[in-house]
Amino acid sequence: xxxxxxHHRPVGGAPRHPLRLLIVxxxxxxxxxxxxxLAAEGFxxxxxxxxxxxxxxxxxxxxxxxxxxxxxPGLNGYRVCAQLRAAGDDTPILMxxxxxxxxxxxxxxxxxxxxxxxxxxxxxxxxxxxxxxLRRRSRAGARPLRIGDLxxxxxxxxxxxxxTDITLTAKEFAVLEHLALHAxxxxxxxxxxxxxxxxxxxxxxxxxxxxxxxxxxxxxxxxGRRSITTVRGAGYRLEADGGRDA
Numbered sequence: 001x002x003x004x005x006x007h008h009r010p011v012g013g014a015p016r017h018p019l020r021l022l023i024v025x026x027x028x029x030x031x032x033x034x035x036x037x038l039a040a041e042g043f044x045x046x047x048x049x050x051x052x053x054x055x056x057x058x059x060x061x062x063x064x065x066x067x068x069x070x071x072x073p074g075l076n077g078y079r080v081c082a083q084l085r086a087a088g089d090d091t092p093i094l095m096x097x098x099x100x101x102x103x104x105x106x107x108x109x110x111x112x113x114x115x116x117x118x119x120x121x122x123x124x125x126x127x128x129x130x131x132x133x134l135r136r137r138s139r140a141g142a143r144p145l146r147i148g149d150l151x152x153x154x155x156x157x158x159x160x161x162x163x164t165d166i167t168l169t170a171k172e173f174a175v176l177e178h179l180a181l182h183a184x185x186x187x188x189x190x191x192x193x194x195x196x197x198x199x200x201x202x203x204x205x206x207x208x209x210x211x212x213x214x215x216x217x218x219x220x221x222x223x224g225r226r227s228i229t230t231v232r233g234a235g236y237r238l239e240a241d242g243g244r245d246a
Contacts, residue, residue, distance in 0.1 A: 019064040025072075070095055179237075183240075
């Protein structure tokens with residue numbers, strides 16, 4: 001197998017139709033069921049049943065999204081994801097696993113995955129996660145958003161403040177991007193959940209507070225800013241701070 005090569009996709013413009021998905025899942029019955037369901041919705045779906053084949057297929061062909069199991073023979077999902085990212089492939093990746101725990105999720109996201117779904121899962125939830133990731137992908141080519149000295153670049157998935165790069169996880173970036181798209185406006189917790197997690201999320205809604213706190217520690221505190229404010233009973237607002245901590 002030749003080494004993976006970076007994908008080069010056009011930036012901006014309308015997405016290709018139909019959208020092509022790759023499912024890398026060693027449970028063949030599950031992979032077949034998912035492929036049939038997604039194909040019925042108009043997607044073109046390819047499947048692979050081990051990590052080596054999945055990596056090869058992802059490297060040879062452009063996909064709009066990859067559904068990637070973690071526990072795979074040959075090469076596990078973490079390693080597949082890490083090698084694709086190292087090769088410059090930024091295709092959205094939704095990880096599937098029978099394992100459950102925040103450290104497993106953190107490991108998946110740290111290797112470059114965009115979202116994480118634990119088995120057993122509802123097909124409706126899977127559909128919603130896929131749609132959410134594709135919506136984010138469709139914003140590639142959007143102009144950087146500037147709020148004071150804070151710059152959020154949706155296409156490059158890059159954040160900087162006062163010329164300093166800031167490293168965010170995929171979910172942190174998604175929350176910040178949503179706030180930046182509505183800069184100066186109050187954004188409710190439920191609105192953030194709907195747009196960042198998707199409508200099918202049934203976990204603790206206070207997860208939004210966790211991510212907002214993490215963002216403040218990264219984009220505000222080190223720079224003496226107060227750009228993310230809490231509007232009690234209403235939500236959060238991102239503004240061009242205007243002042244520094246005394």
